[in-house]
Amino acid sequence: MSGLEKLFGSQRAITILVVSVVFAIVFPAYFSFMATNSDALGGGSSGAKGMWQVDFIQDNITSDETMNLGDGEQGDYFFELDAGDMMIGFVEITVSCNDNDEPGPGATDSVDVATDFSGVEGTPDDESGSGSCNGDAVSFTIQITPDWDGSSYIADGVSKNDIEAQWNDGGNGSGEWLTSVILDVNTPTLGPIPNVLDDSEDVTVSWRAAVYSLEITAVAEDI
Ligand SMILES: [Ca+2]
Numbered sequence: 478m479s480g481l482e483k484l485f486g487s488q489r490a491i492t493i494l495v496v497s498v499v500f501a502i503v504f505p506a507y508f509s510f511m512a513t514n515s516d517a518l519g520g521g522s523s524g525a526k527g528m529w530q531v532d533f534i535q536d537n538i539t540s541d542e543t544m545n546l547g548d549g550e551q552g553d554y555f556f557e558l559d560a561g562d563m564m565i566g567f568v569e570i571t572v573s574c575n576d577n578d579e580p581g582p583g584a585t586d587s588v589d590v591a592t593d594f595s596g597v598e599g600t601p602d603d604e605s606g607s608g609s610c611n612g613d614a615v616s617f618t619i620q621i622t623p624d625w626d627g628s629s630y631i632a633d634g635v636s637k638n639d640i641e642a643q644w645n646d647g648g649n650g651s652g653e654w655l656t657s658v659i660l661d662v663n664t665p666t667l668g669p670i671p672n673v674l675d676d677s678e679d680v681t682v683s684w685r686a687a688v689y690s691l692e693i694t695a696v697a698e699d700i
């Protein structure tokens with residue numbers, strides 16, 4: 478028996494030891510080499526620059542409410558938005574009404590709309606507008622994730638982290654979206670009796686929150 482055989486018991490134990498030592502040296506070097514090269518080739522780690530297919534898994538969270546408003550009456554409409562784990566792209570608000578209470582044109586009711594987004598995370602700028610009650614009277618689109626429209630694309634020369642940082646609502650957009658509508662009834666007056674043909678209108682406020690989550694896939698580049 479050699480000295481080593483005395484130490485480790487057998488030739489087989491020495492072989493196992495040698496193989497183990499070789500693997501301990503070779504494997505870290507191998508993985509280090511692969512990591513370096515996958516950075517260069519655009520695969521693997523999230524900090525690596527490369528080519529990526531960017532898709533958005535999309536959904537809509539919708540709500541609507543209808544109130545019958547009298548002349549000069551204000552209706553407050555609320556939408557409580559919670560997108561859960563998904564990001565909020567934008568929120569569309571549509572105020573619609575359809576006045577057909579009197580025959581012919583010229584006496585169509587109208588609405589004045591104003592929002593209060595103080596209960597919304599990130600406090601988007603408030604909107605206001607007016608419109609006639611022959612369908613969609615007023616609509617607003619409030620962008621939450623800048624520039625997001627849900628289109629897929631291929632990104633090149635950026636890292637996965639860069640893409641995730643770009644498509645992020647920053648926690649904004651959740652909370653209470655308040656839209657207030659004041660109705661203005663228009664109708665011909667017949668002598669001393671006002672509002673004989675028309676004294677009100679059904680006004681609907683609809684919300685659509687376009688929400689998404691990211692799907693980023695590495696694209697194999699032509700070599
Ligand atoms: Ca009318």
Ligand SMILES: [Ca+2]
Nearest residue numbers: 576578677678
């Ligand atoms: Ca009416």
